[in-house]
Amino acid sequence: MVAMRSIWSFCLIILFLLGGSGKATAGELSERLAHFPQWEKLTSVQPASGDLIYPEWMAGSWQVTSTLVDLAAPLAPDIVTPGFESNRQQLNQPVSFLVRFVLEKPTVTGLKLIPKINNKSSILIADRAFNSLNLARAYLGDEAVLSVKVDPDSPNRQITFLRGERQLVSIVTARSTENTSDSNFITAEVFQQLFKGGSRPYFNSVESTTAYQKLAQSSPAITADQVTAVYLSPQDPDYFTADSRPAALYRYRLEFFPAQVPNTPQE
Template sequence: MNSLLGKILTGICAIVILWCGSQSALAGPLSDRLAQYPNWDARSNLARSEGELTYPEWFRGRWRATSTLLEQIAPLAPVIVTPGFESNRQYIDKSIEFKVQFIPTNPNRNVKFSPLNLPKLPSNLPSPQIVADRAFNGLNIAAAYLGAANVKSVKIDPQNPTKQITQLTQDRQLEAFVTGFDREIPAPDRFIATELSQQVFRTSATIYLNTVETTTSYQYSATPTPKITATQISAIYLSPQDPDYFRTRGRAVALYKYQLNLIPAIDTQL
């Protein structure tokens, strides 16, 4: 199980599955947070999330992504080491490829319409916003790390757009949902985002819970061909239900650093 769980944690951390937050025009706490790596003594204090993250327009379309694990650290080893940490070493400097896409969405899609009580909508509706296609992205990432034969489905809870459920073979399930987020736009070609998410991995015999903080700094280049590069840091924290939780004193038990590269996929441009 440790090997499988390690693959799942690595896959989930490979690319950010982000939701909405307020926009900042200048560098701020997220830039500082990245600069402090690996000295993350406590997780970020983020506001609770509602809705979805809107990306810059240059994310629009389908991309061929390459994720490479550059480094992993267990700050509390050998006293506390997360399941699958050692098996994740096989991914260091190994590139994993998958497709992701970012799609336009109607910002008023959550408005409830009734044939007896149609709401009055303003004539100057905002333009469609760019969001991650979480089901598409989650399925491709899971298949890349776990093997397509081991992934039955990836679904988004229709009542909670921040909740993703990955159903695996042999009655195994990974549930992840965002609890907090923030983002910054230091420059027109840069985008930084962070999120906190709760993850629950269930099998017929066990349940494993943790909290994941993921911070990613994206850089866009339009010439000679569009390209997005990113540095991503993921930190794993134990849940309060873990018997070692109080021994950690709120510190991360695992840190992962990735390099992400996205180039346009030639099959579809949304």
């Protein structure tokens, strides 16, 4: 059986593999990261539409090491999210998995064509099915995760199928991006999670801000600072008491090392 605390840890990091475009107010995202754990609700996000377009320096295949380096419960002791205390065991415990970012021709989003980048005919996006499958198996084990399916009509919706007829549905609803320099790229996403297959469905809202930095002639080649905020579900009796404040905050360090991976998603 898949442990719920493992599913919870996996839910927290799946964000950076999803996403879409949208511009943040200049400096807002970097300011949020600088003021951890004093976290305020993100105000500049826009409705999710289309893929997140990554900078060219993230192209290719990567061995990612993710490490939980800090966590906080701003509303404790009155309100503590499920799994928060058990997640302390994940502190400073690296988890590794393969990801890749691939070129794709721009597509029409609504009535607007996604623009070319530097006059090139392709944009760089995450291989969501491949990345999420590898991440899920790294956290939950190969036998626990059956497959990951991305909605063909929306890159912002995907389902992770787990053994025992369980499913994790993840839907990106809003996001922002910020470029502070040619070697720095910051994203913020808000998404809804629905875990089905337990005694009752569990729903929550998660917001994550991730700052990627390209390093010059270094290993790792890219690092990222990620803060994930967990908000209570409307079904939680303390939902109105929380008053839109995060009930849990998790800070991760991501390191990207060049890797060679297969050309087709793993099944």
